[in-house]
Amino acid sequence: MRVHLGCDHAGLELKAHLVTWLTEHGYEPVDHGPFVYDALDDYPVFCLRAAEGVVADRDAGLDSLGVVIGGSGNGEQIAANKVKGVRAALAWSEETATLAREHNDAWVVAVGGRMHTLEEMTRLVEVFLSTPFPGDERHVRRIGQLASYETTGELPPLPPSALGGAADQQGDA
Template identity: 80%
Template sequence: MRVHIGSDHAGLELKDHLVAWLAEQGYEPVDHGPFVYDALDDYPVFCLRAGEGVAADRAQGLDSLGVVIGGSGNGEQMAANKVPGIRAALVWSEQTAALAREHNDAQVVSVGGRMHTIEEMTRFVEVFLTTPFTHDERHVRRIGLMADYERTHELPPLPESARPGSAGVGDA
Protein backbone atom coordinates (compact mmCIF):
# COMPACT_ATOMS: atom_id res chain seq x y z
CA MET A 1 0.00 0.00 0.00
CA ARG A 2 1.20 3.49 -0.84
CA VAL A 3 1.05 6.03 1.99
CA HIS A 4 1.29 9.74 1.17
CA ILE A 5 2.69 11.88 3.97
CA GLY A 6 2.86 15.63 4.55
CA SER A 7 3.41 17.80 7.60
CA ASP A 8 4.32 21.18 8.93
CA HIS A 9 7.47 22.08 10.86
CA ALA A 10 5.96 20.81 14.14
CA GLY A 11 5.38 17.40 12.57
CA LEU A 12 8.72 17.11 10.79
CA GLU A 13 10.33 14.78 13.36
CA LEU A 14 7.33 12.45 13.37
CA LYS A 15 7.08 12.55 9.57
CA ASP A 16 10.69 11.52 9.19
CA HIS A 17 10.17 8.74 11.75
CA LEU A 18 7.01 7.53 9.97
CA VAL A 19 8.61 7.49 6.53
CA ALA A 20 11.26 5.07 7.86
CA TRP A 21 8.72 3.07 9.92
CA LEU A 22 6.35 2.71 6.97
CA ALA A 23 9.13 1.37 4.75
CA GLU A 24 10.14 -1.10 7.50
CA GLN A 25 6.52 -2.30 7.68
CA GLY A 26 6.37 -2.94 3.93
CA TYR A 27 4.43 0.19 2.93
CA GLU A 28 5.49 2.50 0.12
CA PRO A 29 5.83 5.95 1.70
CA VAL A 30 5.58 9.01 -0.53
CA ASP A 31 7.04 12.02 1.30
CA HIS A 32 5.51 15.33 0.22
CA GLY A 33 7.61 17.38 2.65
CA PRO A 34 8.75 19.45 4.25
CA PHE A 35 12.30 18.20 4.09
CA VAL A 36 13.98 20.78 6.35
CA TYR A 37 12.80 22.59 9.48
CA ASP A 38 11.28 25.99 8.74
CA ALA A 39 9.17 27.47 11.52
CA LEU A 40 7.45 29.70 8.97
CA ASP A 41 6.47 26.98 6.50
CA ASP A 42 2.91 26.80 5.18
CA TYR A 43 1.48 23.35 5.96
CA PRO A 44 -1.22 23.45 3.24
CA VAL A 45 1.56 23.20 0.63
CA PHE A 46 2.49 19.73 1.94
CA CYS A 47 -0.87 18.44 3.19
CA LEU A 48 -2.75 19.31 0.00
CA ARG A 49 -0.14 17.36 -1.96
CA ALA A 50 -0.52 14.36 0.33
CA GLY A 51 -4.31 14.45 -0.13
CA GLU A 52 -3.97 14.91 -3.90
CA GLY A 53 -1.59 11.94 -4.01
CA VAL A 54 -4.13 9.72 -2.28
CA ALA A 55 -6.97 10.95 -4.50
CA ALA A 56 -4.95 10.40 -7.68
CA ASP A 57 -3.88 6.89 -6.62
CA ARG A 58 -7.44 5.92 -5.72
CA ALA A 59 -8.75 7.29 -9.02
CA GLN A 60 -6.36 4.85 -10.71
CA GLY A 61 -7.63 1.98 -8.53
CA LEU A 62 -4.53 1.83 -6.37
CA ASP A 63 -4.58 1.01 -2.65
CA SER A 64 -3.48 4.26 -1.05
CA LEU A 65 -3.95 6.17 2.22
CA GLY A 66 -2.41 9.32 3.67
CA VAL A 67 -1.00 10.81 6.85
CA VAL A 68 -0.79 14.52 7.64
CA ILE A 69 0.95 15.83 10.75
CA GLY A 70 1.07 19.17 12.51
CA GLY A 71 1.37 20.59 15.99
CA SER A 72 -2.29 19.83 16.75
CA GLY A 73 -3.24 18.21 13.44
CA ASN A 74 -6.25 20.51 13.08
CA GLY A 75 -5.06 22.71 10.23
CA GLU A 76 -3.50 19.78 8.43
CA GLN A 77 -6.79 17.88 8.56
CA MET A 78 -8.63 20.93 7.23
CA ALA A 79 -6.16 21.27 4.35
CA ALA A 80 -6.42 17.60 3.35
CA ASN A 81 -10.22 17.80 3.52
CA LYS A 82 -10.17 20.50 0.81
CA VAL A 83 -9.05 17.89 -1.73
CA PRO A 84 -12.18 16.69 -3.56
CA GLY A 85 -13.19 13.20 -2.49
CA ILE A 86 -10.84 13.07 0.49
CA ARG A 87 -12.09 12.44 3.99
CA ALA A 88 -9.38 13.29 6.53
CA ALA A 89 -9.89 12.50 10.22
CA LEU A 90 -8.10 14.02 13.19
CA VAL A 91 -7.24 11.20 15.59
CA TRP A 92 -6.06 11.29 19.17
CA SER A 93 -6.49 7.66 20.26
CA GLU A 94 -6.47 4.15 18.88
CA GLN A 95 -10.27 4.17 19.01
CA THR A 96 -10.65 7.35 16.95
CA ALA A 97 -8.12 5.97 14.45
CA ALA A 98 -10.12 2.75 14.08
CA LEU A 99 -13.48 4.52 13.86
CA ALA A 100 -12.17 6.89 11.19
CA ARG A 101 -11.68 3.85 8.96
CA GLU A 102 -14.54 1.60 10.15
CA HIS A 103 -17.33 4.20 10.07
CA ASN A 104 -16.07 7.01 7.82
CA ASP A 105 -13.80 5.22 5.35
CA ALA A 106 -11.34 8.08 5.90
CA GLN A 107 -8.44 7.96 3.46
CA VAL A 108 -6.21 10.39 5.37
CA VAL A 109 -5.35 10.47 9.06
CA SER A 110 -4.21 13.63 10.82
CA VAL A 111 -2.19 13.56 14.05
CA GLY A 112 -0.83 16.27 16.34
CA GLY A 113 2.93 16.10 16.75
CA ARG A 114 2.80 18.16 19.94
CA MET A 115 -0.08 16.25 21.47
CA HIS A 116 1.36 12.73 21.84
CA THR A 117 4.58 10.78 21.95
CA ILE A 118 6.09 9.41 18.76
CA GLU A 119 5.20 5.91 19.95
CA GLU A 120 1.54 6.83 20.50
CA MET A 121 1.22 8.54 17.14
CA THR A 122 2.94 5.68 15.35
CA ARG A 123 0.38 3.34 16.93
CA PHE A 124 -2.52 5.60 15.84
CA VAL A 125 -1.20 5.53 12.27
CA GLU A 126 -0.74 1.75 12.43
CA VAL A 127 -4.33 1.25 13.62
CA PHE A 128 -5.60 3.57 10.89
CA LEU A 129 -3.67 1.79 8.14
CA THR A 130 -4.69 -1.71 9.24
CA THR A 131 -8.38 -1.12 10.01
CA PRO A 132 -10.80 -1.82 7.16
CA PHE A 133 -14.02 0.04 6.35
CA THR A 134 -17.06 -1.98 7.51
CA HIS A 135 -19.24 -1.22 4.44
CA ASP A 136 -22.29 -1.13 6.76
CA GLU A 137 -25.24 0.35 4.87
CA ARG A 138 -25.66 3.27 7.29
CA HIS A 139 -22.02 4.30 6.90
CA VAL A 140 -22.12 3.96 3.11
CA ARG A 141 -25.32 6.07 3.07
CA ARG A 142 -23.79 8.81 5.22
CA ILE A 143 -20.60 8.96 3.15
CA GLY A 144 -22.81 9.17 0.07
CA LEU A 145 -24.66 12.17 1.52
CA MET A 146 -21.36 13.98 2.04
CA ALA A 147 -20.08 13.03 -1.43
CA ASP A 148 -23.32 14.23 -3.04
CA TYR A 149 -23.08 17.56 -1.22
CA GLU A 150 -19.43 17.94 -2.20
CA ARG A 151 -20.40 17.42 -5.84
CA THR A 152 -23.65 19.43 -6.02
CA HIS A 153 -23.48 21.81 -3.03
CA GLU A 154 -27.16 21.00 -2.43
CA LEU A 155 -28.17 20.16 1.12
CA PRO A 156 -29.79 16.76 1.61
CA PRO A 157 -33.46 16.87 2.65
CA LEU A 158 -34.20 16.86 6.35
CA PRO A 159 -35.62 13.61 7.66
CA GLU A 160 -39.32 13.81 8.61
CA SER A 161 -38.43 13.54 12.32
CA ALA A 162 -36.28 16.71 12.12
CA ARG A 163 -38.88 18.94 10.46
CA PRO A 164 -40.58 21.63 12.52
CA GLY A 165 -43.84 20.47 13.96
CA SER A 166 -42.91 16.78 13.75
CA ALA A 167 -43.88 14.61 16.69
CA GLY A 168 -41.01 14.18 19.08
CA VAL A 169 -39.00 17.21 17.94
CA GLY A 170 -38.39 19.46 20.90
CA ASP A 171 -40.49 17.30 23.23
CA ALA A 172 -39.02 16.94 26.69
Protein backbone atom coordinates in the same frame (compact mmCIF):
# COMPACT_ATOMS: atom_id res chain seq x y z
CA MET B 1 -0.28 0.00 0.26
CA ARG B 2 0.98 3.44 -0.68
CA VAL B 3 0.91 6.06 2.09
CA HIS B 4 1.17 9.75 1.22
CA LEU B 5 2.72 11.98 3.89
CA GLY B 6 2.72 15.72 4.44
CA CYS B 7 3.39 17.92 7.43
CA ASP B 8 4.69 21.23 8.66
CA HIS B 9 7.77 22.03 10.72
CA ALA B 10 6.08 20.70 13.89
CA GLY B 11 5.68 17.27 12.27
CA LEU B 12 8.99 17.04 10.42
CA GLU B 13 10.80 14.68 12.80
CA LEU B 14 7.71 12.53 13.26
CA LYS B 15 7.24 12.29 9.49
CA ALA B 16 10.85 11.21 9.04
CA HIS B 17 10.29 8.50 11.66
CA LEU B 18 7.10 7.38 9.89
CA VAL B 19 8.83 7.08 6.51
CA THR B 20 11.24 4.57 8.07
CA TRP B 21 8.51 2.80 10.07
CA LEU B 22 6.24 2.49 7.03
CA THR B 23 9.02 1.05 4.89
CA GLU B 24 9.93 -1.47 7.60
CA HIS B 25 6.28 -2.56 7.79
CA GLY B 26 5.79 -3.14 4.08
CA TYR B 27 4.15 0.15 3.11
CA GLU B 28 5.28 2.40 0.28
CA PRO B 29 5.69 5.91 1.72
CA VAL B 30 5.40 8.91 -0.59
CA ASP B 31 6.85 11.96 1.15
CA HIS B 32 5.41 15.27 -0.04
CA GLY B 33 7.59 17.32 2.31
CA PRO B 34 8.84 19.37 3.83
CA PHE B 35 12.35 17.98 3.75
CA VAL B 36 14.15 20.59 5.85
CA TYR B 37 13.15 22.45 8.98
CA ASP B 38 11.65 25.88 8.39
CA ALA B 39 9.74 27.34 11.34
CA LEU B 40 7.79 29.54 8.92
CA ASP B 41 6.67 26.88 6.46
CA ASP B 42 3.01 26.55 5.51
CA TYR B 43 1.30 23.20 6.11
CA PRO B 44 -1.21 23.55 3.21
CA VAL B 45 1.65 23.37 0.69
CA PHE B 46 2.50 19.84 1.82
CA CYS B 47 -0.82 18.49 3.14
CA LEU B 48 -2.77 19.40 0.01
CA ARG B 49 -0.21 17.50 -2.08
CA ALA B 50 -0.43 14.45 0.18
CA ALA B 51 -4.24 14.43 -0.05
CA GLU B 52 -4.15 14.93 -3.83
CA GLY B 53 -1.74 11.99 -4.06
CA VAL B 54 -4.24 9.75 -2.26
CA VAL B 55 -7.06 10.79 -4.59
CA ALA B 56 -4.91 10.30 -7.71
CA ASP B 57 -3.88 6.83 -6.54
CA ARG B 58 -7.43 5.79 -5.70
CA ASP B 59 -8.67 7.13 -9.03
CA ALA B 60 -6.04 4.89 -10.65
CA GLY B 61 -7.30 1.89 -8.66
CA LEU B 62 -4.41 1.78 -6.22
CA ASP B 63 -4.68 1.03 -2.51
CA SER B 64 -3.63 4.30 -0.90
CA LEU B 65 -4.11 6.30 2.30
CA GLY B 66 -2.53 9.43 3.73
CA VAL B 67 -1.05 10.84 6.92
CA VAL B 68 -0.71 14.54 7.67
CA ILE B 69 1.08 15.81 10.76
CA GLY B 70 1.27 19.18 12.47
CA GLY B 71 1.44 20.58 15.96
CA SER B 72 -2.20 19.81 16.70
CA GLY B 73 -3.25 18.15 13.44
CA ASN B 74 -6.22 20.50 13.11
CA GLY B 75 -4.96 22.69 10.28
CA GLU B 76 -3.55 19.70 8.46
CA GLN B 77 -6.91 17.93 8.62
CA ILE B 78 -8.67 21.04 7.33
CA ALA B 79 -6.19 21.34 4.46
CA ALA B 80 -6.58 17.68 3.45
CA ASN B 81 -10.37 17.99 3.56
CA LYS B 82 -10.23 20.80 0.98
CA VAL B 83 -9.16 18.26 -1.66
CA LYS B 84 -12.24 17.06 -3.51
CA GLY B 85 -13.13 13.51 -2.53
CA VAL B 86 -10.96 13.33 0.57
CA ARG B 87 -12.28 12.50 3.99
CA ALA B 88 -9.61 13.37 6.55
CA ALA B 89 -10.06 12.68 10.25
CA LEU B 90 -8.17 13.94 13.26
CA ALA B 91 -7.12 11.01 15.44
CA TRP B 92 -6.18 11.54 19.07
CA SER B 93 -6.83 8.03 20.37
CA GLU B 94 -6.84 4.50 19.03
CA GLU B 95 -10.64 4.61 19.07
CA THR B 96 -10.83 7.74 16.93
CA ALA B 97 -8.29 6.27 14.50
CA THR B 98 -10.37 3.08 14.25
CA LEU B 99 -13.69 4.89 13.87
CA ALA B 100 -12.25 7.16 11.18
CA ARG B 101 -11.85 4.08 9.01
CA GLU B 102 -14.80 1.95 10.21
CA HIS B 103 -17.48 4.66 10.17
CA ASN B 104 -16.15 7.32 7.82
CA ASP B 105 -13.91 5.43 5.40
CA ALA B 106 -11.42 8.26 5.97
CA TRP B 107 -8.58 8.24 3.47
CA VAL B 108 -6.31 10.59 5.42
CA VAL B 109 -5.51 10.70 9.11
CA ALA B 110 -4.28 13.86 10.80
CA VAL B 111 -2.24 13.63 13.99
CA GLY B 112 -0.86 16.28 16.30
CA GLY B 113 2.85 15.88 16.74
CA ARG B 114 2.88 18.07 19.83
CA MET B 115 -0.03 16.15 21.34
CA HIS B 116 1.49 12.65 21.40
CA THR B 117 4.72 10.82 22.01
CA LEU B 118 6.46 9.27 19.03
CA GLU B 119 5.18 5.85 20.11
CA GLU B 120 1.59 7.05 20.52
CA MET B 121 1.58 8.79 17.15
CA THR B 122 3.02 5.74 15.43
CA ARG B 123 0.35 3.56 17.04
CA LEU B 124 -2.44 5.92 15.86
CA VAL B 125 -1.12 5.68 12.31
CA GLU B 126 -0.75 1.91 12.56
CA VAL B 127 -4.34 1.51 13.77
CA PHE B 128 -5.64 3.81 11.03
CA LEU B 129 -3.76 2.02 8.26
CA SER B 130 -4.67 -1.48 9.43
CA THR B 131 -8.39 -0.87 10.00
CA PRO B 132 -10.58 -1.77 7.03
CA PHE B 133 -13.80 -0.03 6.08
CA PRO B 134 -16.49 -2.72 6.56
CA GLY B 135 -19.02 -0.99 4.29
CA ASP B 136 -22.02 -1.03 6.62
CA GLU B 137 -25.06 0.38 4.82
CA ARG B 138 -25.63 3.25 7.25
CA HIS B 139 -22.04 4.45 6.87
CA VAL B 140 -22.10 4.08 3.09
CA ARG B 141 -25.35 6.10 3.03
CA ARG B 142 -23.85 8.89 5.15
CA ILE B 143 -20.65 9.04 3.10
CA GLY B 144 -22.83 9.19 -0.03
CA GLN B 145 -24.69 12.19 1.39
CA LEU B 146 -21.39 13.99 1.97
CA ALA B 147 -20.10 13.13 -1.50
CA SER B 148 -23.33 14.31 -3.09
CA TYR B 149 -23.19 17.61 -1.21
CA GLU B 150 -19.56 18.07 -2.21
CA THR B 151 -20.51 17.61 -5.87
CA THR B 152 -23.87 19.40 -6.04
CA GLY B 153 -23.89 21.78 -3.08
CA GLU B 154 -27.41 20.58 -2.30
CA LEU B 155 -28.24 19.66 1.28
CA PRO B 156 -29.57 16.16 1.88
CA PRO B 157 -33.30 16.08 2.64
CA LEU B 158 -34.35 16.23 6.27
CA PRO B 159 -35.77 12.98 7.63
CA PRO B 160 -39.48 12.98 8.54
CA SER B 161 -38.59 12.97 12.25
CA ALA B 162 -36.81 16.33 11.87
CA LEU B 163 -39.41 18.10 9.77
CA GLY B 164 -41.71 19.05 12.64
CA GLY B 165 -38.95 20.74 14.63
CA ALA B 166 -37.44 22.46 11.62
CA ALA B 167 -40.80 23.72 10.41
CA ASP B 168 -41.64 25.03 13.87
CA GLN B 169 -38.32 26.85 14.14
CA GLN B 170 -38.78 28.43 10.73
CA GLY B 171 -42.35 29.50 11.43
CA ASP B 172 -43.71 27.14 8.75
CA ALA B 173 -45.86 25.04 11.06
